[in-house]
Amino acid sequence: MSTHEAPQAGDLEAARLLLARLGVNPADLLADTAGSTERPVPTVAEWIPVVTGLVPPSTARAYRSYWARAEAAWGERRLDEVTASDIRAQAEKAKATAVVRRNSRGGRSAAENFVAALRCLYRHAEDDGLIDERRNPARRVTTPRRLPSTRRALPDERLSEIIEVVAATGDDPELDTLLVRLHIETACRRGGALALRLRDLDTDQCLLFLREKAETVRWQPVSPTLMRHLETHARTRGATHPDTPVLRYARSGPLTRRRYDHLWNRVARHLPWARAQQISTHWLRHTTLTWVERHFGFATAHAYAGHTDSHDNATSTYVKADLTDIATALATLTGEDHPLAHDRRQH
Template sequence: MSADPATVAAARQVLAHLGVTVADLESDAGVPVSLPTVAEYLPRVIAAAGPGARRTYGTYWERMAAVWGDWPLNRVAASDIEAMKQEMIATARSRRNSRNGRHAGEHVIAAARAFYSRAVADGLIDASASPAHRVAKPRRLPSTRRALTPHELEEINAVARTSGNDVILDALLLRLHTESACRRGGALALRLIDLDRPSGLVRLAGKGTVRWQPITLQRRARPQNAGAPGPSRRSGATFEALMINSFRGAG
């Protein structure tokens, strides 16, 4: 038995007024889904995060779990994240390079955004429902970093050449940083086979990229057994680790 056309038309008008379609009624999309709590979902976020994110955001994720652990994901409001940001700013540890807790506040928002971005990717909430993305991130202040002056660089090299457990290696590593401006991670990943002696190049890896850098370390590397394919010492320690240990020993 077919429905009365007038009844169908009236039903369609009611549905249109409510913002509901027939497809919505036929699917289970409108059925409320029980969302996990912050504490329940956090292990999945951590497992999907990279080492850098875990290192940077781990403290803030733990704080979120401590404060909102038993809250479902959709209960956290933008004002809750803003309040946590202010709390972390107020309790941030003071350091020489600190900026009155500004970085801690930035990291709270970034950590919350990473958390809720994962929830959006998993289909647990809609992108528009993320409270973290409704909190404005403070604008970054200009960096206070600067290059070492020639005098400062000379003093550092003088100390490295006259103290420590391996002054030759220390001087070699400082020369590497001076010539290549490589990051600590680039030096940590450096192997002797990354030296292209005929071309005077060194292969540096860091931040997901690989580059060849002109270098004058060939003659300096020879006393350190530069022809070997592995680390500079039989212990398997890397260049940078040996340098750090040398400076610790000198301190």
């Protein structure tokens, strides 16, 4: 029941006198606000192209299918007309219709990515003052809890089997063995390897400039042997300009993600255990970082991985590894001296 009391006659008269003194017509207070300078809230379909142009290409590529789903569901609705329940419902649909693969987890990643994509849209709308934080429906949707990864470090004998298959099969073993060694030494992600340019090779100090996800960048030590092979590979396959990609096919230009797909599909055909466990490039990252952590500690492994996130414990604020620590770990891993490493210790 409303507790609002009707205004008294004296109050109304006082209000009229005040408005008259201010020169305001009461009808003006009810007039249409079309002349207001406040920006209209765009529709979902109008806002998606704007955000696509604001985020990095890798983010736009990752969220494109989820934004398309949102546009199909609510394209003509304004951003402030979409509710948290709407987003939850579409996240569940994304989960239910996710492509089923051998390593699928019931569509949880699809639901998580859909919510993340919507949060990205609404975060930019908040930043532009188009929607208030308290009216942001994406903030009120909880993302599905991410399950622990099934990836793990590969035992030495399994890693040796992969290297043998890569070196003995395929139409370009030289390229594939170079790829595998690059990922084992640097623990870089696939995107970091594909983004390598000729200018990213510091041959004097045996360093690679890696550009990876979330626009992170870092210098990563590599062995003199790998550096020599990378430079030779690039030069003999037509890389001459500083911005030319390093990793290249024998005849058809820069490497693409498809090469990785072909490589691991071939490994899976020859190694049943690799097919059963869905071994991929990221397993090499797990393998190297686990080895570094066991022999040189968490701080060095964290730096080796190129992680920039903060930790939960206070000690990590003070205990950090630098490029010299990473180079020392690499020198021990490869058995080769590195120009930036400490004298190699026995681990």
